[in-house]
Structures are given as structure tokens and as C-alpha cells.
Amino acid sequence: MAVEIPVDKWTGKIRELKFGGGGRKEVIIGGASTLPYLKFEGEPCNPTRVAITIHDCEPPYPPGLLSAWGDVVKDPSEWAKKAVEIGADIICLRLTSAHPETANTGAVEAKATVDKVLSAVDVPLIVLGPGVAEKDNEVLMAVSETAKGQRIALGNCEEKNYKTIAAVAISDGHIAIAKTPLDINLAKQLNVLVSDVGVPMDSIIMDPDTGALGYGIEYGYSINERLRLAALMGDSMCQIPIINHAGPETWRQKEARAAEGVPAEWGSLDERAVIWEELTAIACINSGADLLVMNHPKAVEMIKATIGKLSA
Amino acid sequence: MSKYIATRALRGAQAVVKEAEDALNAAMQSPGPDAKIELPMTAYYLPTIYGMLGHKVEKISDLQWVVDYCKTIVSPTPADNLWTPYLGETLDAGMATLFAEEVIEGIGYAKGERPQSKNGYTYNGAIDDVQMRTWGVALVDGRMTGFAAILGRAKNDEVAVKIVRELQAKGQLCFFTGDPNDGGDFITDQLLNQGVELGYDTYTVPLGNNTHSTIYAAGFATRAAISFGGFEPGDARRNLFYNKFRCFAFALALGPIDDLKYATAAGAINYGFPVIADTLIPNISPVGVTQYEHVVSMPFDDIPGANDMERAERLVEKCIEVRGIKLKITKVPIPVSYGAAFEGEVVRRADLRAEMGGKRGMCFEWLSMAGMDEIEDHKIELIGPDLDVAPAGTKTPMAIRVKIAGRKMQIDFEGVLERQIHHFLNGAEGIQHQGQRDISWIRIHNSAVEKGFRITDLGEILYACFKNEYGAIIDKIEMTFYTEEETVAKMMEEARAVYRERNERTAGLTDDSVDLFYSCTLCQSFAPTHVCVINPERVGLCGAYSWLDCKAAYEINPHGGNQPVPKGTCLSEEKGEWEGVNQFVNANTQQAIERFTVYSLMDAPMTTCGCCECVMSILPEANGVMVISRDDYSNSPSGMTFTQLMGIMGGGAQTPGMMGLGKTYISSDKFISFEGGIKRLVWLSKNLKEEFADQLQAAAEKVGVPDLIDKICDGDIAQDSDGMVAFLTEKGHPALSMDPMM
Numbered sequence A: 001m002a003v004e005i006p007v008d009k010w011t012g013k014i015r016e017l018k019f020g021g022g023g024r025k026e027v028i029i030g031g032a033s034t035l036p037y038l039k040f041e042g043e044p045c046n047p048t049r050v051a052i053t054i055h056d057c058e059p060p061y062p063p064g065l066l067s068a069w070g071d072v073v074k075d076p077s078e079w080a081k082k083a084v085e086i087g088a089d090i091i092c093l094r095l096t097s098a099h100p101e102t103a104n105t106g107a108v109e110a111k112a113t114v115d116k117v118l119s120a121v122d123v124p125l126i127v128l129g130p131g132v133a134e135k136d137n138e139v140l141m142a143v144s145e146t147a148k149g150q151r152i153a154l155g156n157c158e159e160k161n162y163k164t165i166a167a168v169a170i171s172d173g174h175i176a177i178a179k180t181p182l183d184i185n186l187a188k189q190l191n192v193l194v195s196d197v198g199v200p201m202d203s204i205i206m207d208p209d210t211g212a213l214g215y216g217i218e219y220g221y222s223i224n225e226r227l228r229l230a231a232l233m234g235d236s237m238c239q240i241p242i243i244n245h246a247g248p249e250t251w252r253q254k255e256a257r258a259a260e261g262v263p264a265e266w267g268s269l270d271e272r273a274v275i276w277e278e279l280t281a282i283a284c285i286n287s288g289a290d291l292l293v294m295n296h297p298k299a300v301e302m303i304k305a306t307i308g309k310l311s312a
Numbered sequence B: 001m002s003k004y005i006a007t008r009a010l011r012g013a014q015a016v017v018k019e020a021e022d023a024l025n026a027a028m029q030s031p032g033p034d035a036k037i038e039l040p041m042t043a044y045y046l047p048t049i050y051g052m053l054g055h056k057v058e059k060i061s062d063l064q065w066v067v068d069y070c071k072t073i074v075s076p077t078p079a080d081n082l083w084t085p086y087l088g089e090t091l092d093a094g095m096a097t098l099f100a101e102e103v104i105e106g107i108g109y110a111k112g113e114r115p116q117s118k119n120g121y122t123y124n125g126a127i128d129d130v131q132m133r134t135w136g137v138a139l140v141d142g143r144m145t146g147f148a149a150i151l152g153r154a155k156n157d158e159v160a161v162k163i164v165r166e167l168q169a170k171g172q173l174c175f176f177t178g179d180p181n182d183g184g185d186f187i188t189d190q191l192l193n194q195g196v197e198l199g200y201d202t203y204t205v206p207l208g209n210n211t212h213s214t215i216y217a218a219g220f221a222t223r224a225a226i227s228f229g230g231f232e233p234g235d236a237r238r239n240l241f242y243n244k245f246r247c248f249a250f251a252l253a254l255g256p257i258d259d260l261k262y263a264t265a266a267g268a269i270n271y272g273f274p275v276i277a278d279t280l281i282p283n284i285s286p287v288g289v290t291q292y293e294h295v296v297s298m299p300f301d302d303i304p305g306a307n308d309m310e311r312a313e314r315l316v317e318k319c320i321e322v323r324g325i326k327l328k329i330t331k332v333p334i335p336v337s338y339g340a341a342f343e344g345e346v347v348r349r350a351d352l353r354a355e356m357g358g359k360r361g362m363c364f365e366w367l368s369m370a371g372m373d374e375i376e377d378h379k380i381e382l383i384g385p386d387l388d389v390a391p392a393g394t395k396t397p398m399a400i401r402v403k404i405a406g407r408k409m410q411i412d413f414e415g416v417l418e419r420q421i422h423h424f425l426n427g428a429e430g431i432q433h434q435g436q437r438d439i440s441w442i443r444i445h446n447s448a449v450e451k452g453f454r455i456t457d458l459g460e461i462l463y464a465c466f467k468n469e470y471g472a473i474i475d476k477i478e479m480t481f482y483t484e485e486e487t488v489a490k491m492m493e494e495a496r497a498v499y500r501e502r503n504e505r506t507a508g509l510t511d512d513s514v515d516l517f518y519s520c521t522l523c524q525s526f527a528p529t530h531v532c533v534i535n536p537e538r539v540g541l542c543g544a545y546s547w548l549d550c551k552a553a554y555e556i557n558p559h560g561g562n563q564p565v566p567k568g569t570c571l572s573e574e575k576g577e578w579e580g581v582n583q584f585v586n587a588n589t590q591q592a593i594e595r596f597t598v599y600s601l602m603d604a605p606m607t608t609c610g611c612c613e614c615v616m617s618i619l620p621e622a623n624g625v626m627v628i629s630r631d632d633y634s635n636s637p638s639g640m641t642f643t644q645l646m647g648i649m650g651g652g653a654q655t656p657g658m659m660g661l662g663k664t665y666i667s668s669d670k671f672i673s674f675e676g677g678i679k680r681l682v683w684l685s686k687n688l689k690e691e692f693a694d695q696l697q698a699a700a701e702k703v704g705v706p707d708l709i710d711k712i713c714d715g716d717i718a719q720d721s722d723g724m725v726a727f728l729t730e731k732g733h734p735a736l737s738m739d740p741m742m
């Protein structure tokens, strides 16, 4: 007996979002008109893209992750180059050193780092501030100016601090990342607020947050999915591509860090950590991520293979 | 439009366009038609001309087109016998004035005569790229509240300084221009005389030594709008709208106003920037091009105030108000700490310095709406003895009288705002507040008084909190605290009359009297298919949001969780089903809920999230319904506790026969009216029966069964079905003989 596959008809579509340009490679994400990769429901869209995290200073990575990258972690432009070799569609640069509790570097250093990375690679860039409102604004203003015309993404715009980043993104033609803490209402509201300041709807990407496998992935999954459903049903304020930091979330967790004091059945740390990252990323893809941010070269390889199969 | 202003502005425009033409003719000779016009440190063209007309000026000859264009839009001055409205002509003349001024300044730069200087002081001149970006971003992200273009000369040097200090304190970027006609010194000189440090860093920027240089401020506004508004140069309409709604700028004309200033002011009005003058000129009050009044005249010496400093303060306040600028207060200026951490704090008897209200005390809060001109913003007064004179532990009678004025304030918001006092005052360290209206009760800790806390500080707290959280509807707040027994007692009676009147008004607010309900989707974070539809006769099911609360919340934040829901066509009066409500609910529940009735428990009832105050469930054996409250931990005749019931129906499900509700809905006229209303109520949590005894009694009388409440079973009588039915039968509960519910 032939099984009939039920087909949902959607009226909404995720906006397409273009990174790069102005001499830089262009990467387009979004455009989905179905739930992820359900090709029988509608036109296939841009596949999920993969960005790789790099830092502007040597990050406190666990040894396995650190050694996977080697010496390049000491130099953001070398790191960026290696990330592109491994397959990064986009580089996600974290200005970790700008945090007041680390080196507390400022606008000048941020600009220099971004200039270096921009000239080292030709893929588009995401630049994230240290996550402290005042510092974020300070460094991202400088970053925005130096990258004018190359359409990078700046983040994070958060509910309590979004206007400055949004303003410079508008004036320099960049993308604003709207980040909210696992809450669908806030996610939508922040999209409204950011677009209200004047950021065009095709220049916003939202980060509705996610947890790693075992650490709230189900929340992240459900928020992604509900945003996607709302978007497909026609809610224009949710029709914005989603970015998920699957890598960074995973590597914060014990399963990716602990080699000792854990049950023997957990197996080898290196293998386990990479699989942990991969599974977290797959859950993000399944629930609607348009752009993944990853950490481990091996996990990138695995997830790219998965995306390839899904798109085939 | 005032004919006087129109005439002067048109005359000014004609003169300045002529001046531009002459300057251009001369410049065509020298430095010649091909001489470059470049503003220093900018990669941009003359910004106003480019932004508004899309015309790029790179060299002297490019100005010819601009001058010709100006001539076409300046009409002749109105004849004496003509009394038509002149708004259109005047606005056009204003634009022509700005273009002509930019032509003149541009030629100045081509000839190397700009920026101007005087007595060794060099003015800023054109706004360069770095300034443009820094200030532009600050305007967009709100660090800067707007900008003020100040023209002319203040009454004296001290007044000049005071005005600027006040504007700085309010986060305004200040531009200064003046004219040799102003009689020697103008505002820049006045500030310099007083040793005020001017410049880019202090957001105080003298533009030039002539009225023409005001154009740099307009150029800044024009360019910032293009940069942050995302539209093309030449799109004048969007540019002007952007400025009207997003750039909170205004012009302040100090001292006598000549034709050119009138004409320049007309130019500013195009941008939605109102003009405030400290001399006597005609007002242009109707709103339109600007958000509020176009032109406001406040002759300086007539401004109420004890001295010139106070008058200067008032003048600035007026500017802020007319431009509709809302300020945020970052720190509550009181001698004790303030924050959420202190909200639950209790002041014990041993530490008690003063107590207002409570048992045998007298304390009340009365907030009312006032006209914009009736009150003075931030006036906080104490009439009677203060905390430091009260012996420790004494009772102080107190009246808190708050008056609020706002262009978007409504009388309906009085209650909503008054109820915030509790939450606001509790945030202060050493202050404990309970209750509201005439049952409010305040306790103040010894240490707070020792640190210098006084009664008017209560006012400072309220001022800051109201302005910050309700700034969208509040422009002015005035507060008086009374602590003399006799006055308080007398005012208390007045206040009670107001409370009664307010109660009546709320009672008169029925579902039928409104066209709009409100939604609340705050609970969607955890119950994605839940929407509370809140109508005047039913609160949200958590009890925290009434229809009026939602209305106010929507005014304050139009993007928030409370949205208006137009009722639309009525599909069933009895069940309370409207087309508009159905559509809204459908669109906002991921299309999970198709229909939604407001007055029925059995047919498409409201969904239930997780935070309802009570749960209602059908009891078929009694042909009625039960209501159990969240604080009732006992079992119920349904066989389930509150928690178990929630487990079945929470999370956004629509469950015919079961529904969450706010406590006050029980005594509402619209309580499941389709199924027969309160007469269906057969079992009710004991605590609710007690808490709402009066309201329930009134509701029972209204439906003609005055002894109904005694016939309703509760947890003390029976927690099981059989026991309840026996009780109902014995009492002859009306539900037993009503039509079957199912």
C-alpha cells in the first residue's frame, strides 16, 4: 500500500539574508518556505551555513579543542585562514579580549583585529562583542566603521542594549544580530524593536539562544521550531533567519570538557566532545537554524557532511 | 498660520535668496565657476541641498541651479488685504532660506572664509564626518535626547549659562549661532565670557557668527536622517518625516527676531522642529507639521519663577515638552539605596522610626490627572512636620497627593498608575509599603531617617519611577505630602469620594460599552497556544491584568504583549463570540485555536496557561460548576486538587468544561453567562467565599437569589462529590433544577 505523505501548505517564507559583498565573498542564508529540508513541501532553500568561532586572543578552551587548532589560536588572522581551509562559510570573531575582566582592550584594538582578519580571508565575518553592554557598543562602533561596505554581522543586540549596535549597522550597511534568552515573545519583540530603530528587515538575523545537548537543547529546539512555525504561518516579524551557537554552547559543558571523574562508559573525551557538538548542531538544524556557529574542526566536517546529505 | 510670522518669514527668505544670488554672481567671477566646494573632513556634498533635492554641489557653478530653484519656491509677501492661510508658502520659503544659507556658506568655504572666527575664537562651522557619526549614533541610541539650535542672545550671561546647563543635563546637543545684529555679544560670547568650555566633547557647539550658520545644524539633521533612515538623498519627504518622528530637535530663539531668523525658523518647522522664543511673538498652536505646537512664545520676564535662574529652567522645560522629549532618570536621587532587592524588606517595630497608616493610622494615596498648565513638573512639597521631628515609633498621618499631566494621559489610567505606588516605594531601602488607596501603610526604618531620608524623598522615588516606566503617557508630575492630622482627615473624605466615583466608573465599564478588547500573550513563552482575551468584565486569568491595565500597557509599549483586539462582527451575543476575536486568537495561537467564546465554559472556552488564580470545572452530577483557587490545597468534588486540574488543562489547551480564571471574574455579570451565570456555581473554595463575600452577595442578589451564597458548597462542608450533592439537595441549590449543562 502506498503511504501518502501529508503535505503542509505554508503561506510564509523566511527572508533571505546576504552576508558579504563589496569585494568579499557573498553568502546567502534563509529563504525557507517549509520546515527544515522537507523538500516535498516546497522549494528547497539555501542550505544551513556553517560559521567557525575564532577569538581575538587565546581563549580558555579545553585542551582537546585547543590542540585541534594548534598554534593559530594565538593569531586571529591565522586562525581565520585555517578555519576557512576547514570549511567555514563565515568567520565568527569574538572580541573576547575586550571584556573588562580579561585584557579590557578597546576600540583601537578591535578595529586592528578586524582589519587583519578581513584582509586575511575573503569570507564574510560575524563580530561579537564581549557581552558587556558598554564595551560591546564601544568596540562594535569601531568595527562597524572599519568594515563599512563589506556587510558583516554585528552582535549582540539585546533587549537592554540594542540601539547603538543597530544604529551603526544601519549607517554602515551591516547585519544586526538580535539575541534573546530562550523566549519566543522576546525574540519577536526584539525583532520589532531593532527594525523600529531602522534596521531593514533583510539585515536582521536572530539568535534565540540554545542550550547544548543535555543542557536545555529541548528549549532551544522548541523556540527555534515555534519561531519557524510562526514565520511559515505568516508572522512577518518572525520571518528572520536564525543563528545558533551550537559549538560554543557545547564546549561549556562537562561532557565536552571532563576526562576524569566521569563514568567509564562515557568513553574517550575527544570523541565524545565532538559528537556532543555535532548532535547539538543537528538538533539546531532540525528545528530551523539557518546559520550554525561551530567550534571543533572535526565537528565542522561532520556537520557539513550531514548538511550535504540533507540537501542532496 | 500667523500672517505676521508669514510676512516676516517670506521677507527674510526673499532677502537671503537675493543675498545668495549676489554671492554666487560674485563667486562666479572669483574664485570662478570651477572653484571646488568642499566641506573640511567630509566626503559629502552640501548636505541639505543634496539630502533634500538630490543635487550634488561640487563646484561654484553647481550652485546656479540651487539659486534658480529657490527663486521658484519663494512667493511674494502676502498683500495687506490677503488673509488666506500661509502655511504652505511659509514652509516653502523656509526651505528656500535653508538652501540659500547653504549656498552662502558653501561659497564661504570655497573662498576659504569658513569656518568663521571672532576675537581669536574659531567656530565649528560645518559638521564633519566624525561629528556626524558620533552624534548621529548617540541620537539614534538615545544617549543624546535630541538637539537644540539656539539663536541670538540670552537676557544676560548667567541666563545663557543656565539654559545651556539645563539642556546638557537633559542630554541635548546644543548648537549656537548668533548674528552681529543681536547687539554685540550673542550666546556663544555669553558662554565664553562665563568660562564655559565649548566644543565637540561637551556637546556644545558654536556654529558661526551669523544666522546663516544655523544651516549646519539642519545639514546635520538631513544627513543623519539619510544615514540612519535608510533612504536615498533627494527623498525629501521621508527625510522630513524621519526628523519629525525620530530626531528630537528644536530651535530656541533668544532675543529679538529679525526677518532672517523668522525665515530660518520656518525652515526648521519643515523638519518638525518647533520654535520656542523668549520674546513676545504670535504663537502657532495647532499641531501638524510638528508633533505639538509649531511656535511657542514665552516672553522671558513673564515666565513664572522667583528669579531668572528659575525662569531659564522653565523655559528649557517648555522646550522639552513642546518637542515631546521623554527623559530617563538613571538614578533615584535619595539618600538610601534603591532596587528590586529591597522590595520584600520588612521594617520591624524595634527599628521603626515612623509609621503611616495601618491599625488606627491614617494614610492614603490619591493620584489624579491634571491639565498640562495646571501643574509644575517635579514640584514636590511637604505640608506639615517631617520625619526627623517625629519621635521614634510614632504614627504620622499622611496624604500622598499625586497629580499627573501628559499629552497622552487619560483619566482611566489614574487607578492603574496609583496602584504602582506600592511597588515603586517598596524598592527603597528601609521603606516598607503595603496596600493602596486609603488602606495604604508605610513603615520607615530608623536608619533611613538617619541617612537623611525625608518625606519628600518618597516623592523623588515616585517621580523617577513614574517618569521612567510610564514616560510614554506622563509629561509632568507634581506631588504634595500632607502630614497634619486635620488636613489629612479632611482630604481623606475627598479622596474616598474619588475612589467611589472611580469604582462606579469601572463598574460602568462593560463589555458592551467598548469596541476593543485586549490580548495578553505574555504567557506564550511557556504556553505557546495561549492568549488571554481581556474584556472589561473579565480580567486575565492570572488576575494581574485588567482591561484598563492592558489599555495603559499598550499606550506605553505598542509592541508589547498587550494588543488591542477589535471585536468585529458579533457571531453570538449569548456566547460572546466575535469575528475579530476569533481571528486574533487564531492568528496568535499558531492557528491551534479556531474559535473562542468569551462567556461560555462549554463551547470554545478560553485557553488556560499555567498561572491562573483559579480553575473552574463542570460537575455534571450537580449540573453546575466548581471553582477552586490556587491557594486551596484541598481536594475538590471533581476528585482532583488544583494542581491536578492544572495538569490536565494547563499549557495552552482549550478544554470545554474546564477553564482557568481570575478571582474577580466569579462575581462578574458575565461569569459564564451563556451557561446561566453564578447560579451554576455549586462549589467554591472557602477562602474565595470569604475574600469575596460582599461581591458574591451582590452578584447573588442581582440574579434574584439572595440566599445563593449559603447554598454554595465549599471545602469545609464537603470535598467529595456525594457530600456536595447531599448538601446542594438539602439546601435546594438552583443549579439542580436548571437546564442540563451537557
Ligand code: SF4
Binding pocket: B520, B521, B522, B523, B524, B531, B532, B540, B541, B542, B543, B544, B545, B609, B611, B612
Ligand atoms: S495569564 Fe496573565 S500574564 Fe498570562 S497571558 Fe493571561 S493576562 Fe497575560
